[in-house]
Amino acid sequence: MSLAIIINGLVVGCIYSLIALGFSMIFKASGLTNFAHGESVTIGALLGFTVLKVTGLPFGLSLVLVFILSGLLGILIEKLAYRPIRVKNAPEINGVISSVGMILILANGAMLVWGAEPLAYPASIGGSLFQILGMTVSSYSLWILAITALLMVVLQVFLNRTMLGKSMRAVADSMLLARLTGIKVDRIISLTFGLGAAFGGVAGVLFAPIYYASFDIGVIGLKSFAAAILGGYGNMAGAVTGGLLLGVVEAVGSTTISSVYKDAIAYGILIMILLLKPSGLFGHEVGRRA
Amino acid sequence: MLLKLTGIEAGYGSIKVLHGVSLEIHEGEIVTLIGNNGAGKTTTLMALSGMLKPRAGEIVFDGRSITGLAPDRIVELGICQVPEGRGVFPSLTVKENLELAAMVVGTRLDSSKAFDTVYDLFPVLKERENQRAGTLSGGEQKMLAIGKGLISRPKLLLLDEPSLGLAPMLVQNLFRVIEQINQMGTSILLVEQNAYQALAIADRGYVMEVGKICAYGPAEKLLSDDAVRKAYLGC
Numbered sequence: 001m002s003l004a005i006i007i008n009g010l011v012v013g014c015i016y017s018l019i020a021l022g023f024s025m026i027f028k029a030s031g032l033t034n035f036a037h038g039e040s041v042t043i044g045a046l047l048g049f050t051v052l053k054v055t056g057l058p059f060g061l062s063l064v065l066v067f068i069l070s071g072l073l074g075i076l077i078e079k080l081a082y083r084p085i086r087v088k089n090a091p092e093i094n095g096v097i098s099s100v101g102m103i104l105i106l107a108n109g110a111m112l113v114w115g116a117e118p119l120a121y122p123a124s125i126g127g128s129l130f131q132i133l134g135m136t137v138s139s140y141s142l143w144i145l146a147i148t149a150l151l152m153v154v155l156q157v158f159l160n161r162t163m164l165g166k167s168m169r170a171v172a173d174s175m176l177l178a179r180l181t182g183i184k185v186d187r188i189i190s191l192t193f194g195l196g197a198a199f200g201g202v203a204g205v206l207f208a209p210i211y212y213a214s215f216d217i218g219v220i221g222l223k224s225f226a227a228a229i230l231g232g233y234g235n236m237a238g239a240v241t242g243g244l245l246l247g248v249v250e251a252v253g254s255t256t257i258s259s260v261y262k263d264a265i266a267y268g269i270l271i272m273i274l275l276l277k278p279s280g281l282f283g284h285e286v287g288r289r290a
Numbered sequence: 291m292l293l294k295l296t297g298i299e300a301g302y303g304s305i306k307v308l309h310g311v312s313l314e315i316h317e318g319e320i321v322t323l324i325g326n327n328g329a330g331k332t333t334t335l336m337a338l339s340g341m342l343k344p345r346a347g348e349i350v351f352d353g354r355s356i357t358g359l360a361p362d363r364i365v366e367l368g369i370c371q372v373p374e375g376r377g378v379f380p381s382l383t384v385k386e387n388l389e390l391a392a393m394v395v396g397t398r399l400d401s402s403k404a405f406d407t408v409y410d411l412f413p414v415l416k417e418r419e420n421q422r423a424g425t426l427s428g429g430e431q432k433m434l435a436i437g438k439g440l441i442s443r444p445k446l447l448l449l450d451e452p453s454l455g456l457a458p459m460l461v462q463n464l465f466r467v468i469e470q471i472n473q474m475g476t477s478i479l480l481v482e483q484n485a486y487q488a489l490a491i492a493d494r495g496y497v498m499e500v501g502k503i504c505a506y507g508p509a510e511k512l513l514s515d516d517a518v519r520k521a522y523l524g525c
Contacts, residue, residue: 163393166386173379180339180373181438182365182394 004135005251011141011210013247014148018203019224020231020239021155022196028172028234029192032082032095036102037200038221043106044070044201045213046114049121059125063147066205067198074197077102078190086189103218111215118212125209144206151202152240159236168192172234223263226270232283241281246270291350292317292477293338293369293446298347300337307333309501310347315446315479320472322480322488322509324522325498331481332374334498335448338479339371340364352445365394368445374454377435380424384415387423387434388441395442407474408437411467429460433467440471447471450481465491485522489513497522 019041026034044066051062081098127139159165171178171188178185203224204217211217227246231238246266253265273281293315301307307330315321323331336342338349340361349357356364370391378387392404409416412433418426423434432452439447449468453461461484469491472478482488489495489509497505497518505518512518 163389166382166390167393169382169386170379170390173381176341177373177377177379179341179361180365180371181391182362182370182442183390184362 002135003133004137005255006248007135007137007141009248009251010244011144011247012251013244014144015203015207015220015243016224016227016246017240017243018148018151018199018206019221020228020243021236022199023221023225023228024231024234024236024239025168025172025192026196027228029168030082030086030189031175032086032092033099033225034077034082034102034193034196035096035099035221035225036077036081036106037196038218038224039103039106039110040070040074040197040200041204041207041220042110042213042215042218043073044204045208045217046110046119046204046215047201048205048208049114049119049213052122052125063202063205066201070201070204071194071198073201075190075194077106077197078193082193083186083190087186107215107218114213114215116215118214119208120212121209140209144210147202147206151199155199155236164188164191168195223266226267230270230273230280232280235280235282238280238282245281291315292319292352293479294348294350295334295338296348296350298334298337298349299345300333300342301345302333302342306345307501308337308344311498311501311503312347313496313503313506315477317445318472318475318477319493320468320478320480320491322482322485322492322495323498324482324485324488324495326522327483328500329498330501331498332450333501335371335373335450335479335481338364338369338448362394365442365444368395368443369448370439370442370444370446371448372435372439372450372452374450376428376431378423378426378431378438381422383420383422384426384434385419387438388415391438392441404441404443407443408441411440411470412437429456432456432460432464436467436471440476444476446477446479448479448481451483452480453482453484453487461487486513 022037026032026037047069048062048066051057051065057065081102082095085094085098125140127143129136129138159169167183167188170183171185175185207220223246224243227242228239230246231242249269250262250266254262257265291314295311295313298308298311299306311334323334325331333342337344340359343358348355351367351369356367388405388408414430415434415437418430423431426434436452453464456464465487468478468480480488480492489512492509495506495509495512496503497512505512505515
């Protein structure tokens, strides 16, 4: 088994990690699983396509632009689909239904706007192939690794050093206490949805050049959701580890066994780990949120 | 008059807990609210903090109606609640807990007077400044919770069962600290099951029973009232 396979796995794993982070942070802050989170990946990838095509901005700047636009979309979605349910203290299942509804609206909306055909990013983004330590790697793979690492560092700094980030952690710890402390909890939750969607959108733009952009790539969200669970749902380090692990397991499995069984291998490992450690790799004791 | 509740009715879902609660707090007072489990003491505090919208009645604070205001507005106006339990954000450090509470009312960060007040009162918090709050002992977490309530210099501090779960010696200290906070100019509404000690430091007391105030008056008077003694002081 060559190192190149591991690197390929890590590259896809980075995408899973970025999406899984969004799932986890939204869950941690609001107690709600945003099943439509995968659609922020779709919209991000498609927005990226349009931004690159229409504005001709460099890839890096397009990423930043998509980060912002996806974030705004996330905030809007929270306002429309989740806040009314949360504020009225409706049963949690209503939030699930609402997020499934959002999947349909966003995926079909994307199809209306961008059409049903897969769209390919400009080939130049794929970068050049080069040899390193006897392996062939694309420079784009290294970009994905670097950008993901950068985003993780920025997220850490944001959560630990800014008052807004600290407020987010406080809301995640206890919504009740955050309210009593005077934190504007609704605003923080809305921002968390925005940040999660921004990460999803960036993941979409990073993913599209190695795949394609289309209204239906949001299914990658499902696998990332699995990665978030694998790492311990609601745990940031867990989401990253789960994503990377899933990517590598998938890559190794599909080359050593068969790529036909790629998903079966990935989910098989997931089930095995969860049987051994039901709360996930980084999960703590099973308990209800306060 | 700092605070006046008139005929507050509130509850959760279809369950009505408060059936018309009226009480008042004057500036500089320690007022205690005592009563059995389930009498509606915590619910009263939650209505006061804006966590529950009253279905009827009015809350006037510092000359303006705050009925139905959002919790963050109420904190800004100067009412802080230290809820029952530990009342801290466990994954945040001691300092971060205090910073957040200070930020909310715009107390300038690190303009350290507010921090100093808290650290003077609870020196152990200064030592543990960079430790996660969840790793503190129960007593230390309680101190942090109170420090957190205090750092924004509220006009009125609501304390919900602060002595619950503390060792007897810590309880002694706690009541002393509450008196100290009051002497610094903060009025206090103290909800306690530990009725005897609460009445001992309070100016006035209210006794609550199934969602209503059933007795009230100066603390000494309640302490010597036969009915109150039988029901709440166990003697």
